Amino acid sequence: MLTFLQKLEIIESENAPEKAVQLVSDLAKEHPKDSDIQFQAAICCDRLGFESKAVPLYEKAIQLGLPEHQLQIAYANLGSSLRVLRRYREALRCLENGLERFPDFRPLIIFKAITLYNLQENNQAVQLLLHQLIETTSRRDIQYYEKSLRYYADHLDTSKS
Numbered sequence: 001m002l003t004f005l006q007k008l009e010i011i012e013s014e015n016a017p018e019k020a021v022q023l024v025s026d027l028a029k030e031h032p033k034d035s036d037i038q039f040q041a042a043i044c045c046d047r048l049g050f051e052s053k054a055v056p057l058y059e060k061a062i063q064l065g066l067p068e069h070q071l072q073i074a075y076a077n078l079g080s081s082l083r084v085l086r087r088y089r090e091a092l093r094c095l096e097n098g099l100e101r102f103p104d105f106r107p108l109i110i111f112k113a114i115t116l117y118n119l120q121e122n123n124q125a126v127q128l129l130l131h132q133l134i135e136t137t138s139r140r141d142i143q144y145y146e147k148s149l150r151y152y153a154d155h156l157d158t159s160k161s
Helices: 004-013 017-030 035-047 051-064 068-084 088-101 106-118 122-136 146-154
Strands: none
Touching (some): 035 068, 068 088, 068 106, 122 146
């Protein structure tokens, strides 16, 4: 008898994403109260391009309770999947909920910026991205312009440096 992981490996080697999604969906149904299985099934569906199947699995995993390291990823992935499905307002709410708990988890900030762009909130999106660039870059050529970039992040419609 093959284990779940062995079955998944065979399916992946056959390049059959629909089969893989069905396998993990069935596993999630068999273990409806296991947040880790819901979370892992969601990730599998998400990575295979089945965001609409991933969303309820992420939601259930979050509802059941996840360890902090998985929870921050679940919020980011759920927000991203909702955005891909063009459910922009829901995506923004999800990402903001995640940021309330994990304000320094950069993927949440980046996905929020992309979602804001989709919502035509371009200034806010660019502002978030500029702040992330300034805070994370080690490039000296960008660091040289840090003062100007910080100013422009908050004053995108001005030309003073």
